[in-house]
Amino acid sequence: MxxxxxxxxxxxxxxxxxxxxxxxxxxxxxxxxxxxxxxxxxxxxxxxxxxxxxxxxxxxxxxxxxxxxxxxxxxxxxxxxxxxxxxxxxxxxxxxxxxxxLYPNNALEDTPLEQIYGKNVPKLRRIRQEWDPNNIMCLSGGFKF
Structure with missing residues (x-):
């Protein structure tokens, strides 16, 4: 088929x-x-x-x-x-x-970050920690690092 x-x-x-x-x-x-x-x-x-x-x-x-x-x-x-x-x-x-x-705009909310950002997840977590140590961006919706 x-x-x-x-x-x-x-x-x-x-x-x-x-x-x-x-x-x-x-x-x-x-x-x-x-x-x-x-x-x-x-x-x-x-x-x-x-x-x-x-x-x-x-x-x-x-x-x-x-x-x-x-x-x-x-x-x-x-x-x-x-x-x-x-x-x-x-x-x-x-x-x-x-x-x-998976493209973030089309992924369900329980999709693991690795299925969206692949091998970039560790780097994105480091960037978030450096630039947003107080998790301000995590107050909004979306996928959380």
């Missing part, structure tokens, strides 16, 4: 099982990047991984209205993501290891 079909199957499944709940929405966006996308990167917090093949990040979104549905939708989102990841591997896609980095 190709990856786009696997993504579509996940969305159809969750629409059929959760779509009757109020104000639900299920979407996946495949973003095509050229292989040269990171060629001019000077580095940064996000680990830009050079690639000889095009990158196609996938944004998977579930939306719902009721706070009482949070757990079922978040669990569904995690399950769908896992199934899509497994389908990518089954299709021979090279998306593991250093390429398996």
């Amino acid at each position: 190709n990856l786009l079909k696997a993504i579509n199957n996940q969305l159809l499944y969750y629409n059929s099982t959760l779509g009757s709940k109020p104000e639900t929405w299920f979407q996946a966006i495949v973003e095509p990047f050229l292989p040269t996308y990171f060629d001019n990167s000077q580095g940064g917090a996000y680990p830009h991984v050079p690639s000889s093949t095009p990158l196609f990040p996938i944004v998977i979104q579930f939306s719902w209205a009721l706070p009482s549905d949070d757990n079922v939708f978040i669990d569904g989102l995690k399950s769908a993501t896992k199934a899509i990841r497994q389908a990518a591997f089954a299709n021979g896609q090279d998306v593991g290891g250093s390429k398996e980095i």
